[in-house]
Amino acid sequence: MTNLAPEAVGEAATAQRRPGSADGSPAASAPRGRAASWMSRRWVRALAEILVSVGAALGYTLLARHISVNPMNRIGQVSGLAKLQQYVAILALPLLALLLYTAYRGALRRHETVKRLVCAALAGLSTGVIAGGVVVALRGTPWPLGGQEGDPSVLIAMANSFLHGEGMSGIYPPGFPALMAAWAKIRYDGIGSSGFALHDMQIFFSALAGPMAYLAWRLLLRPFWALLIAVPAAVLFLDPIRPYSHVVMIVLLPLLAYFMREIRRSAGRSVRTALLRGAGLGLVFGILFLWYSGWYVWAAPGVFLLALFVFPWRGGAAARGRAGAYLGATVVTAGVVGAPLLYQMIRLGSQTPDRYAYLSVYADPAYVMGWASDRAGTLTYESWPVAGEMAGQSAFTLLLLLGVGLGIGLGLRSIVVRTTAAVLVGAWLARFWFASHMAHEKAVQLYPRTTWIIMYCLMILAVLGLMITVRRGSGWAERTLRRGGDAGAGAAPVVPRRVVQQLVAGLICVTALFATMGASWSVNRYMPAAEAANNSQDTMGIDAWRAHTIKKPDGTCPRFSPVKKCAEPIVQDWKPSADDGHIWCANVAAKDWPKVCGRRAPFEDPK
Numbered sequence: 288m289t290n291l292a293p294e295a296v297g298e299a300a301t302a303q304r305r306p307g308s309a310d311g312s313p314a315a316s317a318p319r320g321r322a323a324s325w326m327s328r329r330w331v332r333a334l335a336e337i338l339v340s341v342g343a344a345l346g347y348t349l350l351a352r353h354i355s356v357n358p359m360n361r362i363g364q365v366s367g368l369a370k371l372q373q374y375v376a377i378l379a380l381p382l383l384a385l386l387l388y389t390a391y392r393g394a395l396r397r398h399e400t401v402k403r404l405v406c407a408a409l410a411g412l413s414t415g416v417i418a419g420g421v422v423v424a425l426r427g428t429p430w431p432l433g434g435q436e437g438d439p440s441v442l443i444a445m446a447n448s449f450l451h452g453e454g455m456s457g458i459y460p461p462g463f464p465a466l467m468a469a470w471a472k473i474r475y476d477g478i479g480s481s482g483f484a485l486h487d488m489q490i491f492f493s494a495l496a497g498p499m500a501y502l503a504w505r506l507l508l509r510p511f512w513a514l515l516i517a518v519p520a521a522v523l524f525l526d527p528i529r530p531y532s533h534v535v536m537i538v539l540l541p542l543l544a545y546f547m548r549e550i551r552r553s554a555g556r557s558v559r560t561a562l563l564r565g566a567g568l569g570l571v572f573g574i575l576f577l578w579y580s581g582w583y584v585w586a587a588p589g590v591f592l593l594a595l596f597v598f599p600w601r602g603g604a605a606a607r608g609r610a611g612a613y614l615g616a617t618v619v620t621a622g623v624v625g626a627p628l629l630y631q632m633i634r635l636g637s638q639t640p641d642r643y644a645y646l647s648v649y650a651d652p653a654y655v656m657g658w659a660s661d662r663a664g665t666l667t668y669e670s671w672p673v674a675g676e677m678a679g680q681s682a683f684t685l686l687l688l689l690g691v692g693l694g695i696g697l698g699l700r701s702i703v704v705r706t707t708a709a710v711l712v713g714a715w716l717a718r719f720w721f722a723s724h725m726a727h728e729k730a731v732q733l734y735p736r737t738t739w740i741i742m743y744c745l746m747i748l749a750v751l752g753l754m755i756t757v758r759r760g761s762g763w764a765e766r767t768l769r770r771g772g773d774a775g776a777g778a779a780p781v782v783p784r785r786v787v788q789q790l791v792a793g794l795i796c797v798t799a800l801f802a803t804m805g806a807s808w809s810v811n812r813y814m815p816a817a818e819a820a821n822n823s824q825d826t827m828g829i830d831a832w833r834a835h836t837i838k839k840p841d842g843t844c845p846r847f848s849p850v851k852k853c854a855e856p857i858v859q860d861w862k863p864s865a866d867d868g869h870i871w872c873a874n875v876a877a878k879d880w881p882k883v884c885g886r887r888a889p890f891e892d893p894k
Contacts, residue, residue, distance in 0.1 A: 332400070336407040336505065340498035343378075343411030344418070348494045350374055351419025358424050359835060359847045364814040367423040368807055375416050375803050382408055383796050390785075390792040398788055406510040406795065407501060413518045413802035414497030414525060418490050420810025421527045424831040427846030431485040432528045432813065434833030435857050439485060439528065444861040446471060446481035456861040458631045458639055462578040463488070463531045479858045480840075492530035496537070497521045503538040506545045507703055508754075511791050514798055516750050522805040524739055527813060528830055535579040536740055540747065542571065543590055544706040546617065547597050551702070553613035554599045554606035561609045565616025572617065573624025580628060581733060585740050589713030593705060640730040640866065645873040646671065647735040649883060652722045655741045656684050661873040664826040668883075690749025698755040704748065711744035729870050817849065 325331050354370045357363035386405045389398040421432065433439030442464055445456040449468035455461045471477055471484035500517035508516070517537070524533040546568055553561040576583055598614070599606045622629065645661035649668035657672055675681030698704040714737045721734035761782060768781045815835060816828025835845045837854045844853040872880060877888035 332403065333505075336403055337498070337502060339404050340407035340411040340501055341495065343408040344415040344494040344498050345411075345491075347375065347378065347412055347415030348418040348422065348490060351415075351422045354419075354423050354426070356423065356426070357847050358426050358831070359815050359849055364423075364811075368420070368811060368814075371416055371419050371423070371810065372803060372807060374419075375412055375806075379409065379412055379799055379803070383799060386792050386795060387789075390789045395784060395788060402788075402792070402795070403510040406514040407498070409795070409799050409802060410497045410501030410514055410517055410521075411494075412497070413806055414521050415494050416803060416806035417496075417522070417525060417527060417809050418494035420806070421490050421493055421813065424810070424813050424815060425486065425490075425834055428834045428837070428848075429483045429486055429839055430834040430837050430845075431482055431489050432830040432834060434830070434837050435482065435854070436833055437830070439482070439830075440857070441861065442467065442485055442529075443481045444859055446484065447478065447858060448860040450478050450481070451860055453860060455627060455631055457863055458628070458635050460577055460580045460628055462574070476840075479856060482837075482856070483840075486834075489527050489530060492534065493525060493527040496525045496530060496534045499534055500537045503541040507541055507548075511795060512750065512754050514795065516747055518798060518802045519805070520743055520746060522802060522809055524743065525809065532579045532581070533739065535575050536582045536743060539575060539582050539586065540707060540710060540743065541703075542568070542575075543586065543710065544703040546572075547590075547593060547706050548702045550594065550597050550610055550614060551599065553610045554602050556609060556613075558609055558612050561613035562616045565613040566620045569617040569620025569622075570624060572621040576621065576625040577628055580625075580632075581736060582740060585714040585717055585737050586710045587713065588717065589709030589711070590706070592713075593709040597702070597705075638866075639863070640728075641733050642730055642866070642868075642870045643873065644731050644870050644884070645735075647738065648725075648731055649874075652719060652734075655718075655738050655745075656681070656687075657742075658735065658738045660827065662825045662827045662829055663874055665824050667874075687745055687749050690752040691745055692752065693756050694748035694750075694752030696752075697759060698751055701751070701755070704751055707744050707747045707751070711741060711748070714740045714744070725870075729868060731870065815849075 351371060351374070354367050356367040356370070358367060382405045386398075386401055389401045425432065431439050435443065441459075445459065445461075445464035446467035448454070448456055449461075449465050450472065456464065467481055467484045467488060470487065471480045474480075474487070475483050497517065500521045501513055504513035504517050507513075520537050524537060526533055549564060549568070553564070556564075594614070599610050602610070643661075646659040646663045646666060646668060650659075650672060654672050659666055659671055663671070675684060677685060694704055695708060699708075718734050718737040718741070721730075721732040725731055725734070764781045812827045813831055814828055815831040816826050817832055818825060818829055832849065835848050836850050837845075838856060839845060844850070869886065870884060872884040872888075875883045875888075877890055877892045880886065880888035
């Protein structure tokens with residue numbers, strides 16, 4: 288069976304290395320001294336990765352506060368983007384140099400330690416750059432991306448409701464608004480300052496997205512492979528306006544795979560251990576559910592069916608009892624923690640349909656390789672997505688699907704591959720179920736969001752396919768290409784381990800370059816841009832622009848405000864929106880509503 292997890296985290300394979308070094312030279316001695324003794328402990332290595340990754344993310348975000356530009360003009364924005372790149376290069380280049388040096392010189396065990404810490408730092412820096420870009424875009428204003436409109440206005444109203452003691456707001460996950468309310472009360476003046484709390488939390492949780500993604504995948508994979516999944520996912524999917532949403536999706540997949548793996552292993556553990564482990568993981572699942580619950584809906588069908596197959600039905604009564612104890616403890620604990628939201632969903636779920644349509648709703652539902660928000664500028668469903676070369680599919684799509692095929696074909700025995708494939712199939716079927724009922728039920732039901740989890744699953748399977756192909760290929764080389772038939776325990780491998788480490792170090796450098804380029808792309812989308820004459824053509828830059836048009840607590844406009852008369856802060860509690868039973872078609876001019884929505888627009892186009 289392809290082994291992805293246990294020794295990947297603890298590096299047990301490193302501890303069992305043969306006496307000779309990988310390149311045939313005498314074995315390099317392990318680092319000595321008190322520091323080496325500490326780093327040989329598994330929990331110390333794990334803690335070091337956590338501290339380095341989180342420290343890199345938050346430290347870089349604080350460093351970005353020293354960038355002094357006017358974010359309201361393009362020259363200032365470009366200078367700010369360049370300064371972000373300069374800072375990350377100054378921080379990352381010495382780390383990459385150290386990684387390359389240890390790959391070529393010294394003990395390989397020391398290189399393993401350096402590699403895991405460098406990967407952790409790069410994961411933190413990748414989203415630290417994005418959070419730093421938000422700091423630049425919001426320089427001079429205490430208000431968040433989005434200001435007092437759209438989703439930010441809803442979150443602010445929900446936080447105000449918590450501050451007034453009104454409790455949960457419908458079926459929306461209460462975790463993030465409740466934390467906003469708590470931070471507004473601790474850091475600011477409570478009522479009326481929820482927007483300032485959202486400003487801080489957008490930056491803080493955007494920075495932590497990379498470390499959270501990387502550390503979640505480290506439960507299952509070695510540092511390089513965890514980095515290869517976590518960094519592209521965090522950079523691609525992170526939305527600083529709602530950083531809590533996609534972070535839950537990114538960490539949920541590896542946690543589900545870890546959960547499935549533990550179902551298997553619980554058969555060999557004591558009942559007490561199974562109960563404790565199940566309760567601990569259930570607590571995490573419950574907290575994530577309160578943080579953002581949508582991904583559980585898309586993942587549930589596939590995960591439920593996979594759990595039935597993974598459960599040790601034929602392992603004997605004792606094995607079934609222990610696995611059942613673990614499974615029950617996980618589900619019960621998650622249910623207890625998530626009970627407030629579960630109750631609201633059962634009580635009010637049918638009364639809160641989603642009827643908001645935007646560009647991704649109008650596109651071909653089988654297109655899952657990209658998405659567009661309701662701030663898509665001049666794009667229309669007739670011009671987006673751009674058709675690829677092969678039956679509408681791009682070269683990137685074909686390469687990604689090739690990797691997915693390798694992952695499923697060669698790694699289906701892996702519980703990580705099985706879990707990801709199960710989530711993919713469940714989300715795929717749910718997507719078309721809701722989309723096919725949209726016309727009759729006049730409800731979107733958030734089905735375009737399955738685009739993100741489907742694409743994430745495809746990315747995971749492609750990386751796993753690459754990893755498994757490399758492992759299978761190296762194993763084949765060892766069996767067939769060994770010179771002279773020398774297969775003894777002390778024989779040097781066909782591809783020296785030193786060469787492998789050098790290659791991995793080079794690939795980490797390339798991943799770092801992708802991370803900083805991708806982070807700059809992500810940040811650039813959120814640089815302030817004025818409202819379009821036609822609101823249906825607003826871009827993502829409108830969110831930062833709006834933050835600069837609201838009065839500060841002292842009644843004055845933000846420093847770089849583009850308007851002379853700023854808006855007054857709005858303080859209101861959350862109230863459910865009225866449901867007229869019709870789909871609202873965003874990104875569509877009034878004259879085009881009949882051909883898109885099938886009815887006349889309830890407004891007129893600006894003249």
